[in-house]
Amino acid sequence: MLEQYFGDYITVAVFLATGGLLVGAGLLVAGLIRPNKPSKTKSEIYECGIVPVGDGWSQTHIRYYIFALLFLIFDVEAIFIFPWALQLETFAANGQGLFVLVVMFLFIGTLLEGLLYAIRKGVLKWE
Amino acid sequence: MIENVPFALLLGIKVLVVLGLMLGVSLVLIYAELKWSAHIQSRVGPWYVGGRWGWAHPLAEAVKFLQKEDLVPEEADDKVFRLAPYVMLAGTVATFVVIPIGPEWVARNLDVGIFYLLAISSLSTLGVLMAGWGSGNKYSLIGGVRAGAQLIAYELPLVLALVAVAIQAGTLSLTGIVEAQATPLFTIGGVDIALPYVLSGQIIGFVIFVIASLAELNRTPFDLPLAESELTMGYVTEYSGLRFTMFFLGEYAGMVSMAAIVSTVYLGGYWMPGLSDSALDIAGPFILLAKIFFVLFLFIWFRWTWPRIREDQLQGLAWKWLIPLTLFNIIATATLKVVL
Numbered sequence: 518m519l520e521q522y523f524g525d526y527i528t529v530a531v532f533l534a535t536g537g538l539l540v541g542a543g544l545l546v547a548g549l550i551r552p553n554k555p556s557k558t559k560s561e562i563y564e565c566g567i568v569p570v571g572d573g574w575s576q577t578h579i580r581y582y583i584f585a586l587l588f589l590i591f592d593v594e595a596i597f598i599f600p601w602a603l604q605l606e607t608f609a610a611n612g613q614g615l616f617v618l619v620v621m622f623l624f625i626g627t628l629l630e631g632l633l634y635a636i637r638k639g640v641l642k643w644e
Numbered sequence: 645m646i647e648n649v650p651f652a653l654l655l656g657i658k659v660l661v662v663l664g665l666m667l668g669v670s671l672v673l674i675y676a677e678l679k680w681s682a683h684i685q686s687r688v689g690p691w692y693v694g695g696r697w698g699w700a701h702p703l704a705e706a707v708k709f710l711q712k713e714d715l716v717p718e719e720a721d722d723k724v725f726r727l728a729p730y731v732m733l734a735g736t737v738a739t740f741v742v743i744p745i746g747p748e749w750v751a752r753n754l755d756v757g758i759f760y761l762l763a764i765s766s767l768s769t770l771g772v773l774m775a776g777w778g779s780g781n782k783y784s785l786i787g788g789v790r791a792g793a794q795l796i797a798y799e800l801p802l803v804l805a806l807v808a809v810a811i812q813a814g815t816l817s818l819t820g821i822v823e824a825q826a827t828p829l830f831t832i833g834g835v836d837i838a839l840p841y842v843l844s845g846q847i848i849g850f851v852i853f854v855i856a857s858l859a860e861l862n863r864t865p866f867d868l869p870l871a872e873s874e875l876t877m878g879y880v881t882e883y884s885g886l887r888f889t890m891f892f893l894g895e896y897a898g899m900v901s902m903a904a905i906v907s908t909v910y911l912g913g914y915w916m917p918g919l920s921d922s923a924l925d926i927a928g929p930f931i932l933l934a935k936i937f938f939v940l941f942l943f944i945w946f947r948w949t950w951p952r953i954r955e956d957q958l959q960g961l962a963w964k965w966l967i968p969l970t971l972f973n974i975i976a977t978a979t980l981k982v983v984l
Contacts, residue, residue, distance in 0.1 A: 528655060528752040529760075532741050535659050536734030540890050547710050547886040560718040562781045563881055575782060581793045584959060588796040591967065595803045598974065599759065602811040605981055614982035621978065625971055632967065641963050642956075 674702040712885035724778030729890040735767025739901040746928030776879040787878030791869040797962035798859035804970035822913040840912035864947040907935035
């Protein structure tokens, strides 16, 4: 019974662990045969051959944060569309197809309008 | 027959089969890429290892990397740096859970198949981000950040293209989607005609999905996170030896899983017209493999014929073309579903 109920979770967990085990086993085998002679020069960060300038985590301007905001909006939208997509057939069979369609078109249309606004406003342009 | 096997044993067999398939196809793919790219550029490619056509080249490379010293840079974020390849491969292996290779053969037929796939396939991008951040290298950091940019831009066309498939199939389970494609659409002269989704309404979705999956896989023309000519080696710059091999393998196994998803969702998966369910139980895996290699050939072909595009062009393509197109595709599919 337990296996039937939790089978999905167990399967996924085992497969996830397998991926990790694959890396672990590989590293273990490699550890047995590879040389290991660490030195100061070897453990330096590679930049272009000479000593690196400044910190590795130097300030970077992540220019796509507006895209990230848009992404959040659309990703949530996608979550709303999935259940609707699955139930569409049932609604159509009950004769409510047109109503359900129009409702979703309004939803998608609103989001498309938002995207269009963002494009016209120029936020999707990189200077 | 299958019902009598204990759960744990069955799960073990499934894991071994999936691992074998994944690693086997990945090795063949690495060789195929070397050979195909060579022929596209009028070279011979690998030639000496293994005696004939250099067939053992990928194996020789794996053995070579196994003997290389494993370096962790002093300034790197040690834990994140070490954990990154685990996350990458775990995500890739887990995608194979829901991919059916025959009417009966699937590791687990999850009800939320497509949803699960989309969630778990983003995990390898998380591995890339971790590698980029953990290396403490400027090139790696830029590579990781670019991988994140690609994820947020191309995850949406990917998701929205699959929404249209979910509408047409009426289910999220991948086995259900293949069965929906095997259902006859119409009859010509007494013969039932069933078509895979790429031929029955989802051609736009198919093209968009392939473009978006190339971007998710960081393949040319969207290979900005690696970009050898500008970022040394992108997010894997600081990785050496077996850790590097794991990223390399993860990348190719990721291609295999993406190709398997494309084949299953758009090309009919294990199904082929004219074969009964019992015949498909035996022939299914081979049919799926043939479809996977067809998609992989497309991936390799694109890589060696197109130049890399710029970061702003990449974002523009996704937001200005692919996302509106997928939304129209959803509207069209839904309308057809209700009207027909």
